[in-house]
Amino acid sequence: MLKHFLVVIIAISAGSFLYGIYNYNVEIESNACQMTYMFAPPQFSRIDFEENDKFRNYGLYYYNEGRISIEVHKTQFTGAPVIFVPGNGGSYKQVRSLASVALRKARDSATGIHLDYFTIDYNEELSALYGDYLERQTLYLKTCIKIVLKLYKSTEQAAKVIIVGHSMGAVVAQAVLRDSEFSKFINTIVSLSSPINKPILVLDEKIHAFYKSINKNISVGRSSLKLNKNSNFCCATCSRFLMSNHTNNEDKNLKNVLIITIGGGNRDVLVPPGFTISKYSDIHAMTMSIPKVWLSCDHLSAVWCLQLVQVINRYMFDISASDKQNFVYFTKDRIRREQAALTHFVKLNIIQSKEINIEQEGRHNSIWREDTLRVFSKAFKEGSKSNFIQLIPLRRHKKHTKLCIDVTQLEPDDFLFGCTVKSRFNNDSFCQDKVSLSHNFQILPSIKNKMRSVAILDINNLKKTYVNWTHVGFFVRASRKPKMYNVDMFNPAERNMVFKLPRWSTFQKTILVNESSQGTLYYKLLVQGIEETFPTIELRIVPLSCIGDLNSIIIKMCIPWAPGFNKYQIIRDPSAEVFYVNVPVSSPIGYNSSMNPISLEIFLDPLCRYQISYKFSIVGTMSRIAQQFWHWLPSHLTAVILVILKNQISKFHDESSTKGIRPYHGYFQYASLYLITGCRVLSKFLTHNDDNESGGDFSIYPAVIIHGTAIVLSILLVFSVWTAIILNAYGLSKLINWFLLRSVLLPIADTFPILFAAFLISLAIRTCGTVALIITCALYLLLISNAYSDYLENWLLKTAVSLHAKVRSFYDKQNGISTTPTTGISSDTTSLMSLIRCDGMNNFSFHLSLFNLLIIMTGLNSMTFVAWVKDHRIVSLGTDPSLLPTVIVISSLGLLWRLKSPKKIFSFRIGYRIASLLIYMGAGACIIYCQDALYKLNYLIAGTFVLITGMELLGQCYKKFSL
Structure with missing residues (x-):
């Protein structure tokens, strides 16, 4: 049961990663940048x-x-x-x-x-x-x-x-x-x-x-x-967050x-x-x-x-x-x-409007208007011929303590203020104790040069600060430019909504607002539980009905522990576009995200009614995991291959084991998944995060997905190499291999492997380590291909003889001819397979594991090869990072080829167990130390080759002295 469960996890992990790669650009909008053109050459x-x-x-x-x-x-x-x-x-x-x-x-x-x-x-x-x-x-x-x-x-x-x-x-x-x-x-x-x-x-x-x-x-x-557990850069007083x-x-x-x-x-x-x-x-x-x-x-x-x-x-x-x-x-x-x-x-959205003398401006050529409605709007489609002063009473709506004023095409001469209206006679109004509130305006992203400015005022705070105030006013200077403003006074308990990150298993959407009322300008959503960079929430704002053409929706997201990461997004087509909620950096260790949640401010079109809903986004989450953790694949792939190699070596003492002739033997496994939990526990004690303020302790989900993908990738890799071996042995390139490589390189490498290894090392010193690695990969592939070709020829020959013996026996039996059974040849293909000893170059799965490690190491050092090709002088003896691991690996391979490894010594059980344990520890080190520092894989792979070579040398000595 457990086996089937783990296989399902591997399949789901690989599928999820591929799904994330396929939707890699799910959050990416179209390019809206304007080109810059030169006015002269x-x-x-x-x-x-x-x-x-x-x-x-x-x-x-x-x-x-x-x-x-x-x-x-x-x-x-x-x-x-x-x-x-x-x-x-x-x-x-x-x-x-x-x-x-x-x-x-x-x-x-x-x-x-x-x-x-x-x-x-x-x-x-x-x-x-x-x-x-x-x-x-x-x-x-x-x-x-x-x-x-x-x-x-x-x-x-x-x-x-x-x-x-x-x-x-x-x-x-x-x-x-x-x-x-x-x-x-x-x-x-x-x-x-x-x-x-x-x-x-x-x-x-x-x-x-x-x-x-x-x-x-x-x-x-x-x-x-420096961040602490209570840092909140979404508060109004934190705009100058780094100046101190x-x-x-x-x-x-x-x-x-x-x-x-x-x-x-x-x-x-x-x-x-x-x-x-x-x-x-x-x-x-x-x-x-x-x-x-x-x-x-x-x-x-x-x-x-x-x-x-x-x-x-x-x-x-x-x-x-x-x-x-x-x-x-x-x-x-x-x-x-x-x-x-x-x-x-950062702060150009704070408008420094010109302060207006309301007493003087309001007496001449001005229209005063007081609206007692909670929601209303005013449009000047052809501009205003006279000054216009809108008064909004503060004490009429006791439960509605927030005031939102949305202005299209706000100009410096427009003025937001608070005052005490004392009297009104002869169509004149007078304000006393006037104070400017224009600094509360913030500019929102605009479309088609229609600048939209919004001010959100806390009426209770204004009452406490200015006890005698009766109104908030908005002064509009006479102008020919079209202009419009909307006013929405609301109860913050109805517009401020708190919700948590849904569980991964939750697929249905949750409705926050079933239908907003007409004239609604503003909602504020507080999201708790998003502390890592990959969980994603899908927020949808769907228009239900509109009066006239639908205008855009603007969403502003603020992450309290990430200064400067505010995000504005214009939703032009709400029925088709989605806003994805996630964070660019993980919250600091010990940060209280429940007390300081992510803030989402939604600025709506007042002419529409909306439904607001959210759900956990599988596509967004998988896309983020693919974007942020794909570079873990080399370390997890190396760990998977090391676990497979460990399992192969641990069975060297088993005399009845002949499965090594199958190149893919050991790759269909799930045991390497057990590494994830153990490595997470050990990493707490063995690693130290230099940046204590930033979160780096990710949950187990990305590691499982990446590791499951690495298992599938290892299977695809071994079958790709196997295909290359078959094509090389019996494909179109066989003629070239026969006349050039097989007739020249292979005899030298097979007869004088130490000498050939010395040549490759000198080549690495003369050029760069990656050049020698590329040639070593090609030679290793040819050696395995040559051994596999001989094996297939031997296997086909014995199978043909066996079939001939069966046919001859059947024919003699039908004709009543008495025959004596043949000796030395089994009539069963399985027994023929067992006659082939699973050691030396015939242990294809063992050598394919080493070859895959060599391929990974060559890929990790490919940039050194690019630098060397571009300029030979750049990569010198003292600056080649691939040289030392290359020398170690080639030296080890030369000895392994010389010893015709692996030589199975069935009494050397303790040596194989120790080597298997050390290789398994190396697989754990890949995950603990090398997920981000990929260069360390070079030394782990080189150490693996040294360990296997040492194991073979000790095994030979043990066999010699035991006899």
Whole structure:
């Protein structure tokens, strides 16, 4: 019963993962970014300097536009310097959108403020996948900072540069801060879609060391964001969440550097949102919450999306100033830079309206109107010829203590206020104790340039603060522009709803609002129980009836423990679109999510009635698991193969076991699932989370799904290799193998395996380890194929003889001829199979397990091969991360081939048991230590080869001395 249950779990896990891959883009909306166009041909002028000889593949360029290129060293630069740093595989030409918008903005400006954009060419290196690039790129960036500043004659202007880094370029920029001699030259770092705090994939130990070095050095001179169990960044007083992030004990240079991190959102499938915030960030924002952007950017569009490019340039122009000689520089005032960053990236939705003198404006050419209705609206389709003042009484509706005012096309001259209405005569009204409330307006994402602003007021708080107030008023300045406002006074107990994350087994939807009333503007939903990054709730808002055309619905999501991760989404077609509720980062350990739930604010169209429902989203959850945990597959696949190898070795002492001739023997198993529970318990004691504030202890569901997928993947892998062996032995390539490989390489490898292993090791040292691994894989496949071909020929021959004997016996029996039974040949195919000894190269399942481990190791080091192909000088003897594991594996394989392993020694039971136990421990280590640090798999696989080789050597010695 248990066996069938585990098999079902494996099947469901693999199916769920494939379902998640199929729906990988389920949350991704269409690309709404506008293209950025140059108004003149772009020019990239190379800047040559002496240090270029040390970095032959790199380059520094100045961006300009026009048909005539400029000579950099003969040009006097007067703008504020900006350096663009491309990321993984990025081009220096990606700067053109940012720089072109800045040039156009400078030409349209009368202030003389302009920016000089410089860009770095890193030869499109894959710095996210090969760690040796990172330190070289950092050193070159330091050199470029010095060279750029030397181009300026103004000492005040030349003091600071702004670095805009995309992807890994921002990580390199942050690495410069490790050196205090260079951090003093940096004004601000703007990070675009960058894994700034931790890497996406750790295929290389140097990537891990690079990030660790950044955290270690910067943490000494700059404090990081600290969260506690009661942190709530959704409260109104937490908008300046990172401005007080610093202490007096910090390094002055590091403290003055403003770090702004920007994430792309759901469209960026390469760098998930949770990776884009640095623990040292001053300001963090997602593109869908940045004012005037309001959309999600994919990884590449972050550098050319016009809406985002304009906001970044506005910020840099805002913090720029010019001296008496008209040299432009970035201000050193940190408070001013922080305020500007908050204005452009976080808080532009706070409207600073002009304060209006109601007493004076209300006397002349003004219309006063007081509505006692709880819900009403007013439209000025052709504008208003006179000033209009709407009064809303505060004390008429005692249970309805929240007031929502929704205004379309709010202008700076429009004014929200509270006051005491004393008297009314001659059609005039007078307000006393007037106080502006316009700061409560927030701008919502707009469609077709219809700006929508909403203010939500707490009437009880207003009454307590201003005891004499009787009304809230809204002043509309006379204008020809069409305008509309809606008022909704409601009971918060009816609009604030709390619900918990449904169970995985719950498939039916739960209705929160069966039918909203006409004129409803606002609902607030509080979601409890979502503490990890993959559980997803599907929220549906379905219109039941509408008066006129249906307008869009806007949803704002705020995660209390994740500053800067606010999410706005425009629901254009509510009947077809779904809002998925999940979190970008797990809640901190010990965080009370029940007391601080996720906040969902829903801004509705008042002309419609809606039904609001939710349910657990299987498709969203599986999609998130596939997105966030796919990189666990190599470690779990390695663990599965190690468990299979352990089971194969543990049966070497069994003399009756002949199943090893089946290549797939042992792969149809479920015992490796038992590793998951044991490893989860052990990881509590054996691992330490460096970032105690962030959650990293995921529930068991992702591990089971990934491990079940790895089991199925191991079966597909072994059958693929088996197919390749059969094709190689009897396919179209047999002729080539016979004349070239089988006649040359195989005899050498079979006769002189140690010599051939030495040749492969020398090749690895001369080129790179991955080159030798690729050749070793090809040779190993040929060796197995050759042995399998001989086995099949022998098996077919014996089967043919057996069939001939059966036919001859039947014929003689029919003709009454007496025969003596043949000896040496069994008439049963099974007995023929048992005559073949299951050791040496005939133990196909054993060698296929080793071959699969070799394939995994080669794949893990494939980026080293790419780097070597691109530039042989990059991967040298001291910088090749694959060299040491490669040498160990090839040396072990050479000995195994020489010993014609495995040699089954049936009396060596204790040795096989010890080896099996150690391999099983290695499988557990794969899951505990290697899920995120994939480079450690190289050493575990190499250690497995050493262990098996040692077991074979000890077995041979044991057999020799026991005789």
